[in-house]
Amino acid sequence: MTKASLLLGLILSAISGIVLAQEPERGGTLNMVVQPEPPTVMLGLNKLGPVSFVGSKIYEGLISLTPDMKPLPGLAESWEISEDGLNYTFHLRQGVKWHDGKPFTSADVVYSFSTFLPEAFARTRSVMARTESITAPDDHTVVFKLKAPYAAFMMIFEVSGGTIVPAHIYEGTKIFENPANEKPVGTGPFRFEKWAKGRYIHLVRNDDYWGKGLPYLDAIYFHIIPDANSRAIAFEQGQVDVLRGGDVENFEVRRLAETPGVAVSEAGWEFYDPLAIINVNLHKPPLDNLKVRQAISYALDRQFMINAIFGGFGKPAYGPMTERTPFYDGSVLTNYAFDLDKAKALMAESGLKPDANGVYARLDLMPLPYGETWQRQAEYLRQQLNEIGIATNVVSVDVPGWQERTTTGKFDITTNFIYLLGDPAMGVSQTYVSDNRNRGTATNVDGYVNPEIDKLFAEGAAANDPAARQKIYSEAQKVISADVPVIWSHQMSFPTVYRSKLKNLITTGLGLNANFADVWIAKE
Numbered sequence: 001m002t003k004a005s006l007l008l009g010l011i012l013s014a015i016s017g018i019v020l021a022q023e024p025e026r027g028g029t030l031n032m033v034v035q036p037e038p039p040t041v042m043l044g045l046n047k048l049g050p051v052s053f054v055g056s057k058i059y060e061g062l063i064s065l066t067p068d069m070k071p072l073p074g075l076a077e078s079w080e081i082s083e084d085g086l087n088y089t090f091h092l093r094q095g096v097k098w099h100d101g102k103p104f105t106s107a108d109v110v111y112s113f114s115t116f117l118p119e120a121f122a123r124t125r126s127v128m129a130r131t132e133s134i135t136a137p138d139d140h141t142v143v144f145k146l147k148a149p150y151a152a153f154m155m156i157f158e159v160s161g162g163t164i165v166p167a168h169i170y171e172g173t174k175i176f177e178n179p180a181n182e183k184p185v186g187t188g189p190f191r192f193e194k195w196a197k198g199r200y201i202h203l204v205r206n207d208d209y210w211g212k213g214l215p216y217l218d219a220i221y222f223h224i225i226p227d228a229n230s231r232a233i234a235f236e237q238g239q240v241d242v243l244r245g246g247d248v249e250n251f252e253v254r255r256l257a258e259t260p261g262v263a264v265s266e267a268g269w270e271f272y273d274p275l276a277i278i279n280v281n282l283h284k285p286p287l288d289n290l291k292v293r294q295a296i297s298y299a300l301d302r303q304f305m306i307n308a309i310f311g312g313f314g315k316p317a318y319g320p321m322t323e324r325t326p327f328y329d330g331s332v333l334t335n336y337a338f339d340l341d342k343a344k345a346l347m348a349e350s351g352l353k354p355d356a357n358g359v360y361a362r363l364d365l366m367p368l369p370y371g372e373t374w375q376r377q378a379e380y381l382r383q384q385l386n387e388i389g390i391a392t393n394v395v396s397v398d399v400p401g402w403q404e405r406t407t408t409g410k411f412d413i414t415t416n417f418i419y420l421l422g423d424p425a426m427g428v429s430q431t432y433v434s435d436n437r438n439r440g441t442a443t444n445v446d447g448y449v450n451p452e453i454d455k456l457f458a459e460g461a462a463a464n465d466p467a468a469r470q471k472i473y474s475e476a477q478k479v480i481s482a483d484v485p486v487i488w489s490h491q492m493s494f495p496t497v498y499r500s501k502l503k504n505l506i507t508t509g510l511g512l513n514a515n516f517a518d519v520w521i522a523k524e
Contacts, residue, residue, distance in 0.1 A: 024503065026216050028521035032242045033231050034201065034222040036399070041192065041201060042181040044112070044163040045120050052160050053244070054222050056513045057203055058099075059186035061159035062090055062109070065509040067270045069326065069422045071154050072508065075104065075164055075187065085149035085464045090157075092140040096210045098166050099185045099192075106136035111167035113144075116175055123430075127156045149462050151469065152423035158271065158510060161421075189215035189517040198224055209517065216520035228371060232256065241502060244512055245269075245494020249373055250311025253495050261524075263500045266313070266493045268511020273324050273420035273427065274494065275317060276310075278381070278487035282447040284412050286352055286361050292390075293484045294336075295346035299384045301338040306490050309376045313493035319481040320428050322491035325420050327460075327470050332478035336488075343388045358389050363412040365392040369402050374415055377489075381415070406445050417492055422509070424473050425461035432480060433457050448485035 034050050043055025062076040071079075076090040096104035114134050117124040128134075130153070132145045146153065156162050164187065169180045184192050189211065190203035201222040205215055223240055225231045232248045234240045235256060248256070257264040280287040280296070287293065302316035315323065319333040352360040365385070367378035375396070382392045392413070397405065405411050421427030430436050434449040453476060460472040496512065498505055501522045508514045 022503075024216050024518070024520040025523060026213075026520070027218055028216075029219045029221065030217050030242070030502070030516070030519065030521065031221045031223060031240045033225055033234070033240050033244070033247050035225065035231070035247060037198065037224045037226075038201075040181060041195070042184045043159065044116060044165045045176065045181065047121060047123075047160055052513050054201055054203075055163070055184070055186075056159045056188070056510070057190040057220060057516050058184050058188045058192055059159060059163045059165070060188050060515060061162040061164060062092075062157040063154065063162075064514060065155075065158055065271050065422065067267065067509045069155075069270065069509060071157075074157075074159070075109075076157075081154075085151070086146045088144040088146075088153060090142045090144075092142065093210055094140055096187055097208050098168075098187055099206060099208075100166075100169075101208070102166065102168055104164075104166075104187050105139040106142045107139075108164055108167045109142045110134050110136050111171055112164045113162070116165050116170055117163065119175060121161070123426075124156060124161055127153065127161075127426075149464050150425065151461060151464055152425035155271075155422045155426045159515070160510075160513065188515050190217075190220060190515075193219075200224060211517050214517040216518065217516065220516065228252075235497065241499045242505070242512070243497040245496060246370065248497075249371065250313055250495070253311055253313070253497055256497050261500050263498055265496045265498070265506050268496065268506040268509070269492075269494055270324060270509035270511075271422045272511075272513075273322055273422065274417050274492040275320075275322050275420060276314070276415070276417045276489035276492050277431075278489060279406065279411070279414045279416050279446050280485075280487060281409060281412055281445075282485060283409060284363070286350065287363075287412065289350050289352070290483070291346045291350040292352070292361075293487065295343040295350070295388050296385065296390070297336040297343075297484050297487050298339045298346065299343035299388050300336075300381070300487070300489070301384075302490055304338075305377060305380060309373060309380060310490070310492075313495055314490040317488040317491050319477050319488060320432065321420065321424065321473075321477060324491070325424065325428065326422070327424055327473035329470070329474040329477055332474050333481040334484070336484075340387060347388050347390075354389055359391045360389040362391045362393070364395045366395045366397060366402065366405065366411050366414040368415045368417070369397060369399050377415055381413075409445070409447065415489075424476075425457070429457040429461070432485065446485050448483070450479065450483065450485075453479060 034054055038050035040046050041054045043059045060075050063074045064072040077093045078091045080089045118128050130146055130150050132147045135143050166185055189206050189209045191206045193204045194202040203220045205218050228248050232252050235243050282288050306314040318336045321328040347360055354360050365378055368374040378394050385392050430443045432448055433454050437444045437447055456472055456476040460469050463469045501524055503520050504518045
């Protein structure tokens with residue numbers, strides 16, 4: 001044997017060994033944290049983050065999404081969209097079974113989108129109002145006919161917005177009272193096994209899953225650990241394998257990342273596209289004053305907030321989209337770079353008269369009740385607002401109290417973050433269109449009304465040509481950024497900390513809200 005052939009043989013052997021080493025391995029239990037404890041895991045009825053995290057392993061949508069927002073097959077294996085953008089035809093997978101053994105058919109899809117989801121979920125109800133009809137020519141075909149083109153229509157079919165539920169269980173019942181909500185039945189790779197309240201939620205492999213050879217894992221435990229420090233300790237001690245963004249404070253992430261056998265990823269948030277904002281109630285003077293809102297925006301050192309409060313994760317934001325959002329145009333935004341002198345000058349120009357202590361206004365500041373990070377941000381905001389003559393009283397409430405006060409307008413200023421959902425017509429618009437006021441925590445709770453913006457978002461949703469949409473959304477960003485109806489803080493990053501032995505943990509634009517069918521654990 002020549003040296004060359006021997007070398008080639010060694011190289012091929014090494015390559016073969018690498019390939020074999022990376023072959024997925026069946027078995028094992030994945031331990032994660034879900035916090036706060038979800039009110040339900042019936043994803044069709046509730047879309048809160050913890051519910052989506054757990055429920056997305058039990059239920060499925062027609063599609064998933066790549067990190068660049070291209071549709072991937074889910075319960076639909078293929079689809080066609082007519083040239084006029086009015087007809088969407090989905091071809092469903094055959095041989096799919098619900099967890100109770102009944103067959104999945106087009107009747108489940110028609111029921112889910114025509115009845116169940118519009119009753120349960122405002123976003124799906126709004127999108128389905130655009131349909132003229134939903135029909136099933138046969139057991140494995142569904143056709144959605146729209147009244148007018150809607151460029152973001154495909155985005156509603158991912159698992160969170162488009163959870164497919166079993167018609168044979170829910171049709172003709174009161175969906176919020178159905179006993180199946182306590183033991184959900186889906187088509188996903190994992191079946192609901194047990195919920196020990198306050199301790200864990202246990203899912204097990206669905207042996208009848210339609211994906212050949214999937215899932216790889218035997219089981220998943222979602223542990224309920226209320227305290228962030230305890231969650232960090234549980235990870236360090238090997239009791240849990242994954243920490244989602246928000247499970248621990250961001251300043252802990254970098255420390256945990258230095259642990260041998262641990263990896264960190266900021267991927268997996270491409271669809272949700274989180275944007276940190278500060279809601280200001282436009283019905284409450286002086287927040288209805290443009291110069292006051294501009295002053296607040298200039299008074300904030302966003303990079304300082306990112307570095308000192310959010311652990312260095314994120315980028316400053318000055319408008320309604322992030323750099324990840326399709327049709328983002330940074331060139332048209334008002335640059336609210338930190339400038340305290342300019343902020344003070346704007347307050348002086350606002351027409352307000354300061355009192356003897358130099359205070360222009362006294363307002364309540366309500367932090368988002370999601371942990372220490374948001375409390376620290378509120379303290380920073382209080383300090384900066386005081387610098388420009390706005391005295392604030394920090395009002396801390398629990399999650400239900402925050403949601404009730406925010407959605408009913410019982411607030412002055414509150415911190416928040418919103419999901420932009422893959423397309424401006426789906427996510428961005430809901431925060432600014434006037435007919436969406438006070439319809440939920442991600443909607444127009446500020447009370448912003450601008451007929452020009454309503455018109456632009458309507459045009460952007462109906463346009464099919466990407467160049468036309470870019471022109472429309474660039475103008476919308478320019479107008480909204482100048483109006484500053486909310487104060488934009490930063491493009492958020494939710495880092496995931498996980499054991500390096502976990503493979504295929506984050507592969508789609510849905511991140512940890514994917515179904516985990518192809519997640520596997522490498523032997524150490």
